[in-house]
Amino acid sequence: MKRIFGILFILLSFHSFSQINDSTAIKSQVAKAIKELGDFVAIPNDALNGDDIDDNIFWLKKKFNERGFNTTELETDNHPLFFAALPIEDNKPTILFYMHFDGQSVDRSKWNQPNPYKMVLKAPEGDGWKTHSFDDMLEDIPYDWRLFGRSTSDDKGPIVMFLNAIDLIKKNGKKIPFNIKVILDGEEEKSSKPLPNAVKVYRELLEADFLIINDGPVHSSGKPTLVYGCRGITTLSLTTYGPVKPQHSGHYGNYAPNPGFQLAHLLATMKNKEGKVIIPGYYDGITLDSTTIEVLKSVPDSDVAIAEKQQFKTAEKVGDFYQEALQYPSLNIRGLGSGWIGKEARTIVPESATAELDLRLVPETDGNRLKTLVKQHITKQGYKVIDHVPTKEERLKFDNIITITESSVTNAFRTDLNNPYGNFLVKTMKESFNDDVVQIRIMGGTVPISPFINELKIPAFIIPMVNADNNQHSPNENLKIGQLAYGINTFYSILTSTL
Amino acid sequence: MKRIFGILFILLSFHSFSQINDSTAIKSQVAKAIKELGDFVAIPNDALNGDDIDDNIFWLKKKFNERGFNTTELETDNHPLFFAALPIEDNKPTILFYMHFDGQSVDRSKWNQPNPYKMVLKAPEGDGWKTHSFDDMLEDIPYDWRLFGRSTSDDKGPIVMFLNAIDLIKKNGKKIPFNIKVILDGEEEKSSKPLPNAVKVYRELLEADFLIINDGPVHSSGKPTLVYGCRGITTLSLTTYGPVKPQHSGHYGNYAPNPGFQLAHLLATMKNKEGKVIIPGYYDGITLDSTTIEVLKSVPDSDVAIAEKQQFKTAEKVGDFYQEALQYPSLNIRGLGSGWIGKEARTIVPESATAELDLRLVPETDGNRLKTLVKQHITKQGYKVIDHVPTKEERLKFDNIITITESSVTNAFRTDLNNPYGNFLVKTMKESFNDDVVQIRIMGGTVPISPFINELKIPAFIIPMVNADNNQHSPNENLKIGQLAYGINTFYSILTSTL
Numbered sequence: 001m002k003r004i005f006g007i008l009f010i011l012l013s014f015h016s017f018s019q020i021n022d023s024t025a026i027k028s029q030v031a032k033a034i035k036e037l038g039d040f041v042a043i044p045n046d047a048l049n050g051d052d053i054d055d056n057i058f059w060l061k062k063k064f065n066e067r068g069f070n071t072t073e074l075e076t077d078n079h080p081l082f083f084a085a086l087p088i089e090d091n092k093p094t095i096l097f098y099m100h101f102d103g104q105s106v107d108r109s110k111w112n113q114p115n116p117y118k119m120v121l122k123a124p125e126g127d128g129w130k131t132h133s134f135d136d137m138l139e140d141i142p143y144d145w146r147l148f149g150r151s152t153s154d155d156k157g158p159i160v161m162f163l164n165a166i167d168l169i170k171k172n173g174k175k176i177p178f179n180i181k182v183i184l185d186g187e188e189e190k191s192s193k194p195l196p197n198a199v200k201v202y203r204e205l206l207e208a209d210f211l212i213i214n215d216g217p218v219h220s221s222g223k224p225t226l227v228y229g230c231r232g233i234t235t236l237s238l239t240t241y242g243p244v245k246p247q248h249s250g251h252y253g254n255y256a257p258n259p260g261f262q263l264a265h266l267l268a269t270m271k272n273k274e275g276k277v278i279i280p281g282y283y284d285g286i287t288l289d290s291t292t293i294e295v296l297k298s299v300p301d302s303d304v305a306i307a308e309k310q311q312f313k314t315a316e317k318v319g320d321f322y323q324e325a326l327q328y329p330s331l332n333i334r335g336l337g338s339g340w341i342g343k344e345a346r347t348i349v350p351e352s353a354t355a356e357l358d359l360r361l362v363p364e365t366d367g368n369r370l371k372t373l374v375k376q377h378i379t380k381q382g383y384k385v386i387d388h389v390p391t392k393e394e395r396l397k398f399d400n401i402i403t404i405t406e407s408s409v410t411n412a413f414r415t416d417l418n419n420p421y422g423n424f425l426v427k428t429m430k431e432s433f434n435d436d437v438v439q440i441r442i443m444g445g446t447v448p449i450s451p452f453i454n455e456l457k458i459p460a461f462i463i464p465m466v467n468a469d470n471n472q473h474s475p476n477e478n479l480k481i482g483q484l485a486y487g488i489n490t491f492y493s494i495l496t497s498t499l
Numbered sequence: 500m501k502r503i504f505g506i507l508f509i510l511l512s513f514h515s516f517s518q519i520n521d522s523t524a525i526k527s528q529v530a531k532a533i534k535e536l537g538d539f540v541a542i543p544n545d546a547l548n549g550d551d552i553d554d555n556i557f558w559l560k561k562k563f564n565e566r567g568f569n570t571t572e573l574e575t576d577n578h579p580l581f582f583a584a585l586p587i588e589d590n591k592p593t594i595l596f597y598m599h600f601d602g603q604s605v606d607r608s609k610w611n612q613p614n615p616y617k618m619v620l621k622a623p624e625g626d627g628w629k630t631h632s633f634d635d636m637l638e639d640i641p642y643d644w645r646l647f648g649r650s651t652s653d654d655k656g657p658i659v660m661f662l663n664a665i666d667l668i669k670k671n672g673k674k675i676p677f678n679i680k681v682i683l684d685g686e687e688e689k690s691s692k693p694l695p696n697a698v699k700v701y702r703e704l705l706e707a708d709f710l711i712i713n714d715g716p717v718h719s720s721g722k723p724t725l726v727y728g729c730r731g732i733t734t735l736s737l738t739t740y741g742p743v744k745p746q747h748s749g750h751y752g753n754y755a756p757n758p759g760f761q762l763a764h765l766l767a768t769m770k771n772k773e774g775k776v777i778i779p780g781y782y783d784g785i786t787l788d789s790t791t792i793e794v795l796k797s798v799p800d801s802d803v804a805i806a807e808k809q810q811f812k813t814a815e816k817v818g819d820f821y822q823e824a825l826q827y828p829s830l831n832i833r834g835l836g837s838g839w840i841g842k843e844a845r846t847i848v849p850e851s852a853t854a855e856l857d858l859r860l861v862p863e864t865d866g867n868r869l870k871t872l873v874k875q876h877i878t879k880q881g882y883k884v885i886d887h888v889p890t891k892e893e894r895l896k897f898d899n900i901i902t903i904t905e906s907s908v909t910n911a912f913r914t915d916l917n918n919p920y921g922n923f924l925v926k927t928m929k930e931s932f933n934d935d936v937v938q939i940r941i942m943g944g945t946v947p948i949s950p951f952i953n954e955l956k957i958p959a960f961i962i963p964m965v966n967a968d969n970n971q972h973s974p975n976e977n978l979k980i981g982q983l984a985y986g987i988n989t990f991y992s993i994l995t996s997t998l
Contacts, residue, residue: 231749233846243809250730250944253829253859254774254817256809260832260854261774264766271760275753310742310755311894318753330752333759335844336852339834345855347732348833355759356844360752395810445749 025168027140030484033164034147036063037484038119038134040101040156041149047102047187053079056101060084060159060184067166069182074202076194082184083205086176093499094179096208096458098449099159099215100188103151103477110475112148119149122478143482152479153470158214159184161465161487168492177498181208185449188215189473192448199455210421211460212494213449214487217468219438221300224429224490227462228422229414229442231326232361232450234371235334235407238263238378239354240400241390246339246348259353260338262400267355269381270331270374275316277331279377285364288327295417295439296323326444329370330360362442367409378402413453413460414442421459424499429463432493463490524667526639529983532663533646535562536983537618537633539600539655540648546601546686552578555600559583559658559683566665568681573701575693581683582704585675592998593678595707595957597948598658598714599687602650609974611647618648621977642981651978652969657713658683660964660986664994667987673995680707684948687714688972691947698954709920710959711993712948713986716967718937720799723928723989726961727921728913728941730825731860731949733870734833734906737762737877738853739899740889745838745847758852759837761899766854768880769830769873774815776830778876784863787826794916794938795822825943828869829859861941866908877901912952912959913941920958923998928962931992962989 043059044052057073057080064071064084073080082101088094106116112129113120122129123145132145151157162182169176183206185192199206218225242259243252272278288296301322307315319325338353340346359374361367379385384398387405394401415422417439429437443462453460465487466472467480542558543551556572556579563570563583572579581600587593605615611628612619621628622644631644650656661681668675682705684691698705717724741758742751771777787795800821806814818824837852839845858873860866878884883897886904893900914921916938928936942961952959964986965971966979 233749235844237840237844241811243811245809247809248944249829249831249833249857250732250859250942252809252943253831253857254827255805255814255821255824255943257774257811257813257815258770258832260835261766261770262772263835264763264832265772267760267763268767271757273761273764275756275760306754308895310744310746310751311891312740312742312756313895313898314756315754316756322754325754328753330748332748332752332848333757333763333837333852334748334847334849335838335840336759336762336835337837337840338832339855341736341834341836341853341855345734345736345834347857349831350833353832353835354840356838356840358748358752358846360749392810396807396812399812443749444751444754445747 025171026485026488029164029168029488030481031141032167033160033484033488034141034481036163037147037152037157037160037479040160041119041151042117044117045101045103045151045156046105047079047190048105050079053102053186056186057082060101063163064182067163074198074205076198078194079186081186081194081198084182084184086180088179092177092179094181094208096181096183096206096211097162098183098185098211098213099162100155100185101151101159102186102189103154103156104189104473106150107475112476116150116475116477119147119152122146122148141481143480143485145481146478147481148476148478150477153217153466153477154472155188155215157479157484158465158487161484162214162491165488165491165495168488169496174496176495178495180495181206188448192452195449196451196455199452206456208458210458211453211456213447213460213462214465215447216462216464217466217470217472218464219299219440220468221438222467223300223435223438224433225438225440225464226422226425226429227440227443227464228417229363229412230447230450230462231329231442231444232367232410232412233446234359234361234367234409236357236359236371236374237354237405238266238357239352239403240266241352241395242349243351244392244395246351249347249349252349256349258349260350263338263353263355266378266381266383266402267333270377276318279373281373282331282365282370283328286328286362288324292417292441293324295441296327297321298436299323299438299440323441326442327362329362329365330358331374332358332360334358360444360446361409361412363412363414367411371406375404378404410446410448410450411454412442413450415459415461417441419459421499422461424497425461425463425494428493428497429490432489465490524670525984525987528663528667528987529980530640531666532659532983532987533640533980535662536646536651536656536659539659540618540650541616543616544600544602544650544655545604546578546689547604549578552601552685555685556581559600562662563681566662573697573704575697577693578685580685580693580697583681583683585679587678591676591678593680593707595680595682595705595710596661597682597684597710597712598661599654599684600650600658601685601688602653602655603688603972605649606974611975615649615974615976618646618651621645621647640980642979642984644980645977646980647975647977649976652716652965652976653971654687654714656978656983657964657986660983661713661990664987664990667991668995675994676997677994679994680705687947691951694948695950695954698951705955707957709957710952710955712946712959712961713964714946715961715963716965716969716971717963718798718939719967720937721966722799722934722937723932724937724939724963725921725924725928726939726942726963727916728862728911729946729949729961730828730941730943731866731909731911732945733858733860733866733908735856735858735870735873736853736904737765737856738851738902739765740851740894741848742850743891743894745850748846748848751848755848757848759849762837762852762854765877765880765882765901766832769876775817778872780872781830781864781869782827785827785861787823791916791940792823794940795826796820797935798822798937798939822940825941826861828861828864829857830873831857831859833857859943859945860908860911862911862913866910870905874903877903909945909947909949910953911941912949914958914960916940918958920998921960923996924960924962924993927992927996928989931988964989
């Protein structure tokens with residue numbers, strides 16, 4: 001890897017960019033990609049079903065082999081991973097691409113088409129969509145029409161864009177100045193559990209200079225987007241206790257301890273009314289210099305538009321604006337429960353009250369450290385912290401008992417904004433599209449490949465390819481035709497530019 | 500009424516008490532009462548079914564007529580009330596008795612007998628019960644055996660005790676120094692809605708010097724019990740708001756306002772950690788003098804036993820002990836809800852959070868006044884209080900919005916501990932059973948007849964007749980045989996003693 005970095009710095013001053021100026025060529029390639037995506041979508045891909053995954057790998061093997069890739073299946077504890085690589089040349093830097101071919105389960109009754117695995121072409125019409133036959137499909141199909149079907153966007157679309165970019169590169173007789181490795185995940189929607197361990201087993205095979213992940217949507221502005229990281233996540237579940245069984249609120253209201261009030265008092269000590277966490281140390285280690293703030297501010301978000309859309313007056317004050325807020329870990333009450341509410345409400349003193357918290361993590365805030373801070377804080381509030389439902393002895397011994405259960409930690413990943421590969425990607429995309437690239441320092445959400453990235457220990461970038469309103473994970477998932485052109489173009493320009 | 504009070508004070512110094520010293524006579528009467536209760540229980544009595552109520556009234560009419568009562572049905576907006584009276588003599592003080600003959604709905608699958616309306620005799624055996632045939636039934640049936648069936652305790656048992664006390668009085672040739680009026684409610688379990696209005700329509704018919712309610716269980720010590728009042732109730736439902744739709748907690752955690760934290764902050768301002776309400780004025784008007792404290796302390800409760808049973812270390816500190824706590828209004832969180840908890844938990848910023856509160860009332864704290872105090876307090880915390888789901892305009896205009904909905908108020912009732920009729924009842928019961936009478940100044944729970952009592956404006960007392968562990972409102976409701984003897988004895992001694 002060190003050798004590669006040496007080459008990199010020499011090459012940086014000689015880079016050149018490739019663009020596809022022939023709009024007929026790209027339209028023709030998009031038409032082929034639509035056909036290929038329809039074939040791919042037709043293979044069901046629910047990772048709960050091992051046969052689905054095998055069928056998809058069979059298809060992928062054929063398609064990558066056709067393009068001159070060597071392919072193999074990497075065995076794991078669960079489904080195999082699919083791996084493909086063009087013949088390696090030692091003097092070239094290596095890019096590892098990550099995409100996934102499994103999709104969320106489907107509930108056919110909720111889709112506006114008979115079969116979510118039979119891709120449908122639709123044109124916008126009024127507030128809705130009008131279905132068109134693929135027989136009508138011409139090479140000048142409008143870019144705002146869409147392809148509806150499971151995984152058109154998430155994440156089969158990008159795989160097809162990649163394959164068609166390779167075709168176009170070959171057609172145009174271009175050289176690829178990189179070694180190309182591709183790893184395709186068959187259980188991303190089921191948390192990619194085997195992935196981190198695969199790095200340990202297949203480390204040499206996966207070795208690369210940097211990782212490009214093609215998953216998720218571009219920024220809502222529709223502009224070219226490069227993402228440097230994602231927040232991690234962990235969760236805590238807090239339960240406080242009243243009487244061992246619910247009691248009649250007449251007989252025991254203002255006598256038996258009320259678990260809801262206990263929980264309210266406790267939660268109120270964790271954040272101030274502006275939404276900032278006031279547990280000491282929670283934000284330790286995070287500093288944002290003026291250059292970083294500039295990059296964050298350059299993202300074309302509108303805080304006013306978000307507030308208008310979500311219908312609130314003032315956002316929480318963790319950051320001064322949306323992108324700044326995402327640079328910090330969150331402490332979110334995702335659920336509260338005690339007794340019953342609404343029509344089910346009963347006149348009782350409930351036996352317990354539960355708050356479900358999720359903590360989104362940034363690289364500076366390790367999940368286990370944050371959980372420890374929260375637990376120490378709770379202990380300081382006078383609580384006996386336990387990890388089980390209290391016994392009678394414990395109940396009679398301590399006034400304030402709390403059961404805390406926790407999930408495992410998916411830590412954040414974030415590649416430095418000044419990483420030379422990142423600079424290369426930004427410059428390539430900027431010149432290719434003649435447009436500013438939206439640079440997201442860290443996305444708010446969490447991707448299951450975070451542990452894989454942290455295990456690989458190479459710079460990682462997400463280059464999303466699909467439209468933001470793609471109904472990812474939901475019924476009527478779709479892909480804008482224009483994004484096929486965007487993706488083919490993006491892969492083409494990256495793979496034909498030199499560092 | 501003033502005239503009656505004049506007589507009362509003269510009579511007070513000449514009162515005499517009656518006791519049934521003939522245990523054979525009482526046992527024989529208990530045997531007859533068991534037979535009669537079996538017949539009565541056999542008539543289903545779910546107030547959702549008008550025919551049930553009519554069938555019970557038909558039976559009651561016959562039984563009261565047999566004992567020389569004049570009877571009538573009082574028409575109301577819903578089911579009729581049953582009214583019975585012995586012939587009135589103008590120079591006697593008048594007691595109005597209230598009981599009810601409807602029962603909770605039954606789920607036969609949850610009872611340990613085929614038909615909850617076919618009364619079953621059971622003897623305690625080990626930790627459970629052994630069924631006996633009524634054919635085995637002798638006049639020396641043990642007093643710890645029980646009768647299982649819907650309304651054996653709540654509240655047909657007391658009606659049958661009353662009827663059999665009348666029989667015994669007649670048999671013993673005793674005179675009743677009172678006018679006796681009886682009102683029997685057919686929809687107590689459905690909140691007795693027609694009752695307060697019936698007072699307006701039938702005021703003269705219901706006129707009496709004092710009211711005795713025979714419903715609910717005796718104190719858990721099993722001792723003779725006299726209750727002077729019951730707390731009232733009203734409810735408030737509080738809902739705070741986050742984004743208009745649930746948001747992904749990665750993308751919008753620590754940005755979109757979190758309704759759970761808002762609610763926690765708000766609830767934490769209402770009560771201190773010891774459980775005392777800190778909303779100004781909430782306890783205004785309540786004073787407990789040393790005599791009252793003595794009466795409260797004389798109730799044979801064990802705070803230690805309650806804590807042991809309910810498994811908590813320290814009770815809330817509204818009062819120094821259980822009976823004292825009940826002299827104050829409560830502010831209870833009976834339900835909390837936001838997003839999902841447990842296995843259903845999702846990584847979202849929820850759109851709202853709700854707390855369901857119930858407020859138990861005492862005579863000093865009118866329900867509407869307390870609700871106003873709570874709402875004023877919430878306004879002072881910076882909330883815009885509304886009574887509907889906020890519009891988009893409201894959401895964008897106010898940082899903190901809360902929807903408060905409220906139920907109607909059932910105010911408390913409480914008869915003075917020094918009321919002369921109360922003194923008479925205590926003395927009568929004490930001498931009849933040669934035991935201390937447990938005097939409950941106010942019960943924690945709420946009875947639907949409170950508005951009826953407050954409308955009647957006469958001293959009211961609850962004299963419960965049944966065992967505390969009767970499974971009231973639940974499957975396997977039951978009545979201890981010994982309580983039949985207790986009830987017949989109690990009615991007998993009250994009705995044959997002079998003021």
